[in-house]
Amino acid sequence: MQTPLQITFRNIPRSDAVEARIRDKAAKLEEFHPRIISCHVVVEEPDRHHHQGKQFTVHLDIRVPGHEVIVDRDHHEDIYVALRDAFNAAGRKLEEVVRTGRGDVKAHEVPQHGKVARLFPDEGYGFIETEDGREFYFSRDNVVEPSFDRLESGAAVQFVEDVTGEGRQHATRVSAGKHRPPAA
Numbered sequence: 001m002q003t004p005l006q007i008t009f010r011n012i013p014r015s016d017a018v019e020a021r022i023r024d025k026a027a028k029l030e031e032f033h034p035r036i037i038s039c040h041v042v043v044e045e046p047d048r049h050h051h052q053g054k055q056f057t058v059h060l061d062i063r064v065p066g067h068e069v070i071v072d073r074d075h076h077e078d079i080y081v082a083l084r085d086a087f088n089a090a091g092r093k094l095e096e097v098v099r100t101g102r103g104d105v106k107a108h109e110v111p112q113h114g115k116v117a118r119l120f121p122d123e124g125y126g127f128i129e130t131e132d133g134r135e136f137y138f139s140r141d142n143v144v145e146p147s148f149d150r151l152e153s154g155a156a157v158q159f160v161e162d163v164t165g166e167g168r169q170h171a172t173r174v175s176a177g178k179h180r181p182p183a184a
Helices: 016-030 079-102
Strands: 006-010 038-042 056-064 067-074 110-120 125-130 135-139 143-145 157-164 169-176
Touching: 006 016, 016 038, 016 079, 038 079, 056 079, 067 079, 110 135, 135 157
Parallel strands: 006 038, 135 169, 143 169
Antiparallel strands: 038 056, 056 067, 110 125, 110 157, 125 135, 157 169
16 A cells, blocks of 8 residues: 555544454455555444444545545444455455456347247247347247247347357347337
8 A cells, every 4th residue: 555544433432453453454455456545444333323232334435546446334233344344345346446447347248139030849949030130049948038938939039149169149048028029
């Protein structure tokens, strides 16, 4: 860390044990992002009128080049659980910052629309035709809803396109019944 760790206690007395745990957790954050500029941790017991036991909140403000990671964790009766949850969330956010910086962000599959062109119920497979005339194979196992047995030829479907190792196109996660049909 480029600047020293800042720890603030609000509405609770300073504790060597809690401070040691915070320092340990903060040091481990560098496993998720090697260039942490600063980290400010605020641990507090909010001044609220509860009939329950003490409630603790943990606020983390972590700065890395080009990003600020903020984490708030509220209402834990155990201060160590509140710290654990806050630092775990910070670790996940820092990992996401690193992945985004590398360009490793997962691309979400875009659903395609088509219609059931041919269906072979006894064999458990069929073909979907898209608006541009491409065909995609699908099997009984790819159908999400309704069940494969309830599909009919001509039914409008939504599916996710996939390509096998042999270069053949097929459909995964086929669903029908509540999707717009392809334009004619």
